[in-house]
Amino acid sequence: MKRTFYCAIPALMLAFGQQGLAGEVDSLCQDKVEAIQKQLRIAEEYGNEHRVRGLKKGLENVQRHCTNDSVIKDAEEDVSESMTEVKERQEALSEARSEGDSDDIRKLSKKLEEAVTELRERQDELESLQGEQ
Incomplete structure (x- = not known):
């Protein structure tokens, strides 16, 4: 059950935005997060599912690994x-x-x-x- 909970966290963060994450992202990484989120919104608007998946993965990596x-x-x-x-x-x-x-x-x-x-x-x-x- 714990494993499922941890896997769901990135999806929840994407669904509810950065409110809960803002304090955890280094200040210089925030620009990267915002740029990816903008591209993600555009890809979703155009229904480009392949790009959406790639951007979600990229966003997840930035949120996990990016530092100043x-x-x-x-x-x-x-x-x-x-x-x-x-x-x-x-x-x-x-x-x-x-x-x-x-x-x-x-x-x-x-x-x-x-x-x-x-x-x-x-x-x-x-x-x-x-x-x-």
């Missing part, structure tokens, strides 16, 4: 990945410049600008998360 530290760690990893991408784009652009291919230079310059913009956005997000903690 894990959110910040993920953001740090995103920044690191973006830095790597910027470095790779810079190297490709440098190579194109040495070859003198103006079309490649233009294309790679644009891709580098996009990668730098993404890096700045991710750095800003990380700083914001660290400030909220």
Whole structure:
């Protein structure tokens, strides 16, 4: 009987919202919970049962495992990945410049600008998360 009770808890939380859970979710995880709940409502409106099941499972995982530290760690990893991408784009652009291919230079310059913009956005997000903690 206990096992059934514990399995029913996530379903009850989904049915009654976050009122009972709000104090248990780390502050930075709350944004994740709210984003998933928004997607869940949309999927339910459109009758997309497969997506609903996946979102419910994702929501359950965030509620069980998300911590402020894990959110910040993920953001740090995103920044690191973006830095790597910027470095790779810079190297490709440098190579194109040495070859003198103006079309490649233009294309790679644009891709580098996009990668730098993404890096700045991710750095800003990380700083914001660290400030909220």
